[in-house]
Amino acid sequence: MGYPNTLQGDHATPYETGSVQLYPLGQRLECPNGLVFRYAQMGASVAGVIAKLYQSEVPGANFDALAITTDIAVGDIKVAFANGVTVITEDMFEGGYLCVEETDDLGEPHRIRANTAHNGISAEPVTAWLYDGDSFRTVVTVAANNVVTLVKSPYRGIIVHPSPPTAMVVGIPRVVIAVNAYGWVQTHGVASCVTEGTLVIGQEVRPSVNADGAVINLDYDGGVAGLGCVGRVIEVAPTTDFSHIFLTLEGA
Amino acid sequence: MGIQAAPYHTHSNQRFPLGQVMELPDGRIYRYAENGAVALAAAKLCQTMALGANFDTLAIQAARAVGTTTIPFTTSGSTVAENQFADGTVVVEDVALNLGEIYPVKSNTSAADPATCTLTLHDGVTVLNALTTTGKVTVRVNPWKQVIVVPTVAPSQMVVGVPQVIVGISAYGWLQTHGVCNVVVDATVTAWVIGQGVRPSEDDAGGAAFLDFDEAAQADKGLIGFAIIAGTDLDFAPIFLRIE
Numbered sequence: 001m002g003y004p005n006t007l008q009g010d011h012a013t014p015y016e017t018g019s020v021q022l023y024p025l026g027q028r029l030e031c032p033n034g035l036v037f038r039y040a041q042m043g044a045s046v047a048g049v050i051a052k053l054y055q056s057e058v059p060g061a062n063f064d065a066l067a068i069t070t071d072i073a074v075g076d077i078k079v080a081f082a083n084g085v086t087v088i089t090e091d092m093f094e095g096g097y098l099c100v101e102e103t104d105d106l107g108e109p110h111r112i113r114a115n116t117a118h119n120g121i122s123a124e125p126v127t128a129w130l131y132d133g134d135s136f137r138t139v140v141t142v143a144a145n146n147v148v149t150l151v152k153s154p155y156r157g158i159i160v161h162p163s164p165p166t167a168m169v170v171g172i173p174r175v176v177i178a179v180n181a182y183g184w185v186q187t188h189g190v191a192s193c194v195t196e197g198t199l200v201i202g203q204e205v206r207p208s209v210n211a212d213g214a215v216i217n218l219d220y221d222g223g224v225a226g227l228g229c230v231g232r233v234i235e236v237a238p239t240t241d242f243s244h245i246f247l248t249l250e251g252a
Numbered sequence: 253m254g255i256q257a258a259p260y261h262t263h264s265n266q267r268f269p270l271g272q273v274m275e276l277p278d279g280r281i282y283r284y285a286e287n288g289a290v291a292l293a294a295a296k297l298c299q300t301m302a303l304g305a306n307f308d309t310l311a312i313q314a315a316r317a318v319g320t321t322t323i324p325f326t327t328s329g330s331t332v333a334e335n336q337f338a339d340g341t342v343v344v345e346d347v348a349l350n351l352g353e354i355y356p357v358k359s360n361t362s363a364a365d366p367a368t369c370t371l372t373l374h375d376g377v378t379v380l381n382a383l384t385t386t387g388k389v390t391v392r393v394n395p396w397k398q399v400i401v402v403p404t405v406a407p408s409q410m411v412v413g414v415p416q417v418i419v420g421i422s423a424y425g426w427l428q429t430h431g432v433c434n435v436v437v438d439a440t441v442t443a444w445v446i447g448q449g450v451r452p453s454e455d456d457a458g459g460a461a462f463l464d465f466d467e468a469a470q471a472d473k474g475l476i477g478f479a480i481i482a483g484t485d486l487d488f489a490p491i492f493l494r495i496e
Contacts, residue, residue, distance in 0.1 A: 201408065
């Protein structure tokens with residue numbers, strides 16, 4: 001399956017949601033006026049809300065440094081590894097990434113197209129396939145410290161960012177996305193977001209450490225600047241209300 | 253995609269939607285902008301127009317059902333010109349209902365003060381949740397409408413780019429937002445450091461100053477790019493612009 005790197009949408013596209021996945025997670029959508037969105041799946045527990053900043057599902061450590069069970073040859077398009085005790089569902093890592101960790105000089109990253117399931121008990125390895133056209137570039141043999149680390153797509157199972165955030169912030173939905181449903185989260189351009197405190201027009205904002213899903217002034221000597229800039233203020237609403245923010249999550 | 257010469261073109265009539273993105277072969281990015289009442293100098297940092305608080309938290313004039321394509325509001329303190337908010341945005345403020353929806357505006361009617369101004373949403377966009385007359389909206393123009401050079405003290409609005417050429421009064425042109433760009437150097441307090449960040453100046457209109465994160469209030473103006481050379485105070489020097 002192939003999609004253009006960036007879809008060109010109209011003004012109405014970001015308001016579309018559905019229970020059936022139409023695009024790869026993380027698919028980029030650009031709309032008139034330079035607005036950028038990413039295709040995302042809402043988390044399984046709480047229905048989405050409008051105008052709050054979302055983050056990825058919290059990545060657990062159980063998929064870090066899993067031992068490969070078969071040598072990787074140059075040109076291989078899949079890798080087999082031993083799972084721990086955490087259940088892996090089929091294609092849970094679709095659209096996610098794996099990184100080959102090897103003591104010497106690797107760190108080779110690849111995107112995951114599909115994976116087999118694992119019940120967290122069986123001795124059978126799990127297999128993950130790379131996207132069409134991608135392949136491993138370096139030989140990796142089965143040995144101690146030759147492992148892979150897997151992460152899900154940052155846009156799978158998104159949640160309103162807790163205060164403070166516990167994973168990478170990924171965007172703001174313009175419409176309610178139901179539990180487990182799919183839709184678009186905005187990452188760049190003029191957006192609406194709930195705010196904490198009194199913002200300063202023209203200055204930067206960061207995720208709040210006090211109010212879930214909110215943004216607050218980015219004060220570089222305020223002690224929590226490390227959360228980073230997520231955008232600039234266009235218009236200031238009262239605290240807990242919604243302000244116009246120029247989002248810059250795609251980098252600026 | 254634009255050609256290398258495109259950023260130097262200005263127009264007396266609007267050719268593109270405000271905020272139109274243009275990318276050049278080397279990755280430089282520009283936005284189509286309308287100048288304000290003073291000609292823009294080349295290589296000076298610009299900001300969006302100051303709109304004031306008269307367009308914040310305005311009463312919805314008539315209820316709107318889900319699926320409708322217009323939102324009428326009552327002006328308060330300012331008149332509204334026809335299509336002043338075209339390609340701008342409207343945010344529905346209603347904390348009780350936990351809204352905060354944002355819609356792109358296609359056009360608006362003119363309105364006296366106080367009077368009803370009706371916003372028409374862009375094609376295909378409709379009201380997601382019913383609006384009542386107890387609700388409020390905040391409207392904003394497009395950030396690239398009637399831009400001005402950043403004032404001497406500090407930006408009073410969001411910075412929106414740097415023109416590469418003089419843009420006449422009320423004319424249209426391109427403001428650069430990303431990539432290698434020339435800008436006025438403010439080295440009054442601290443010289444630029446090659447490879448390190450710069451921010452809007454507090455001393456020179458449209459200038460850029462070294463971003464020192466220990467310089468409490470000034471650092472909060474935020475990063476706009478990275479210095480390519482050290483530059484000389486009040487001269488022009490290239491930076492790698494990172495407004496977007």
